[in-house]
Amino acid sequence: EKPYQCSYCGKTFSQSGCLQKHERTHTGEKPYQCNYCKRKFVGSGQMRRHERMHTGEKPYQCNYCDKKFFTSGETRSHERTHTGEKPYQCSYCKKKFAQSGTMRTHERTHTGEKPYQCSYCKKLFAESGQVRTHESTHTGEKPFQCNYCDKKFATVARVKSHEKTHTGEKPYQCSYCKKLFARSQTLKRHERTHTGEKPHQCNYCNKMFADPWKVRIHERTHTGEKPYQCSYCDKQFAHSSNWKVHERAHTKERPY
Known part of the structure; x- marks a missing residue:
């Protein structure tokens, strides 16, 4: 029985607490605030999990090794690296994944969906992590500090990646x-040199690419976009490498 109904979309729930949390997805209300960086959350559980990234608390331990994690979900995902289990399958190409989030992100390479929008410039992104990283370019906020040096970062993923340069x-x-x-992303790119997989397709033609940045560069041949402008003259370039070479003609710099 689900006696509690959403006032906005009609969805029903078995508990009033679940209904309240769901309705916040309609209203945008985020009543729970992190005590460390002031970020706000829809649910108290989300806030507590987030705060562990600041405190370093990792209450969940892998059953196969000594590694510990912030959340039970992270622990289960990690344990699949031991068991090899991949329970999530892409609806379009039948590729299997250990994590549902990774599968959903992968499926967007087929659908082109970009559900995450920047709050400042309305740019769209396929992943929530991408939009958070992008928004930090507007705010300049870097709340996560390396445990080994004074360097700060906009996201947990970036600080973790950086800390590996120390360890x-x-x-x-x-x-x-x-x-x-x-880095997991570096591993994925490397494995494509073995498999030949090219999951990223140009939005203007059927050409496929192994990396998303290669798609963006290629698409400029269709759009004519030239985002790199010379600091010394008005000339613009589609590729950063060409732009750098051109500027050296002004500065007379010899990098080699």
Whole structure:
């Protein structure tokens, strides 16, 4: 029985607390505020999980190794690296994933969906992490500090990635040649050199690419976009490398 009905969309819930939390997705209300960086959340559970990123508390331990995590969900996802389980399958190409979030992000490479919008310039993104990182370019906010030096970062993912330059940790291993990597994204790009996979398609033609940044550069051949402007003259460029080479003609710099 689900006696509690949403006033906005008609969805029903078995508990009043679940209804209240759901209705905040309509109203935008975020009553729970982080005690460390003032970020606000819809639910108290979300806030507590977020605050662990500031305090460093990791109450959940892997059943297969000594690694600890902020949330139970992270623990389950990590344990699949031990078991090899991939329960989530793409609806378009049947590729399987260990995490549902990774699968949803992957499916957007098929659909082109970009559900996350910047609050400042309305630019759209496929991933929530991308929009948070982008918004920090507007706000300049960097609430996460490295545990080994004074450097600060806009996101937890970036500070974790940076800290590996101190520890030398490389937890991600290639399934094909056993090479180790510090970042999961670097591992994914590397594994495509083995599989030949090119999951990113141009929005203007059928050409496929292994990396999203290569798609963006290629699409400029269709749009004519030239985002890099010379600091010394009005000339513009589609590629940052061409722009840098051009500016050296002004500065007479010899990098080699």
